Amino acid sequence: MRQGNVFSQWVDRDPNGDIFLRLPLELVHDWEDAKRVIWVDNRDGSYTLTPAKEMANSYGEALRETRKIVVNRCYGGFSLSHEGMLAYARHKGLTLYPRQGKFSLVKYWTYWLVPEPIEVPDNWATLPLEERQRINAEFSAARISDTDLDRDDPALIAAVEELGTAANGEFAQLEIVEIPDDVEWEICEYDGGEWVAEKHRTW
Known part of the structure; x- marks a missing residue:
């Protein structure tokens, strides 16, 4: 287990040798909110992972989404x-x-968005205002x-x-x-x- 800037994560490999992340269930929601993930190779067979929005670059400046x-x-x-x-x-x-x-x-x-198109009556212009508004809303939706x-x-x-x-x-x-x-x-x-x-x- 490696400690990132935000969470601790398990990193593992599948039978093909590809890296994947094992997340504790309580952290899944937090990581779904992260738009991007930074992978840092620790050069000892492990990796540190952190949501990009929480990372800072080498100059100490916060990365911007x-x-x-x-x-x-x-x-x-x-x-x-x-x-x-x-x-x-x-x-x-x-x-x-x-x-x-x-x-x-x-x-x-x-x-x-519906199987059958909404037909606008030929006499639409002569209908009461409320009826025209209803038809317009139905047509638009x-x-x-x-x-x-x-x-x-x-x-x-x-x-x-x-x-x-x-x-x-x-x-x-x-x-x-x-x-x-x-x-x-x-x-x-x-x-x-x-x-x-x-x-x-x-x-």
Whole structure:
């Protein structure tokens, strides 16, 4: 057993010689909260393991956790390809029911979360306000769009990392930006091209 900066851990090897960690049950939850683990070879057949958020570098400075964010780097605007949406749903654990439609010469996808699409009545505009609001809420809850996604959603990050350029929508060039985790951030854009900025006051 080796004492790390935070916990004591057992390090063992499987029959193939690969290293793995034996965690006491009471520490499993704490280690699930750690985004990254630092392995230090003690050069005596043992290792010291510590969650990265508790480590300090050789200069004594605390290591900073980072956050990944997906932005669009070209004119046009953020969008995911059909393959990108399917990959996002798979990583998110969602079941989608995609339906392809066509408006004039343009084909598009609608991603339903229910087997049967929600139909909007032809007389929607003449219905009472409360009824229109109910239909709108039901319609919105039954479908998902790429514009609804949180840009730091781990499922979105995983989909873009997995597919690369194949995740790009028709007029998009997606890129993953990594920033310090403790920064208040927002996405700014000009003509669809985006960048991540730290939030601040303007007058």
